[in-house]
Amino acid sequence: EPEVTQTPSHQVTQMGQEVILRCVPISNHLYFYWYRQILGQKVEFLVSFYNNEISEKSEIFDDQFSVERPDGSNFTLKIRSTKLEDSAMYFCASSAMTGGTEAFFGQGTRLTVV
């Protein structure tokens, strides 16, 4: 069964450092997303990406965040200067259709900022 894969599973970084979280979406999917989940809280939308550009972003997705699809398979989330409050589980998701329908989530990357 096709799945979304994320690397690394856990990343620890010092405050102020840059991190890149990586995702390989399901191969025939066209829409890509990043969500985050602070421990014990709900899943929050960060950004959606289609046709090599951002289609929607939330208030959380400020100038410190960027996304890229550097090649035909990877989808990355970069945080330029991490803050303590960026500590969360970050989920990549992909869907074949628009509207977030039938979005499939990866297993997540736990980011810990110290």
Add this chain to the structure above:
Amino acid sequence: QQQVKQSPQSLIVQKGGISIINCAYENTAFDYFPWYQQFPGKGPALLIAIRPDVSEKKEGRFTISFNKSAKQFSLHIMDSQPGDSATYFCAANKGSARQLTFGSGTQLTVLP
């Protein structure tokens, strides 16, 4: 108006019982309502979803009931099993948008 309110926060059910989780929304533009199941350390997994043109959808032991006029929808898990113990999130989406708006989650524990 973008919120999806979910209750209860936690639920304990005996094996074989019925688990019921409720969600309410305000935005009438929402037209897709999925439920996700999440086990500890894993990503949310799509369980079942409904569109507002039907009032109920059943897949195995899982049923979504949808009340468009009340702007509410609920997940029913029949014959609940210990393996169903997980966190369940309702979500909503409007067709033109990309993002899912999630509820706050319900931690379900099914006792053996």
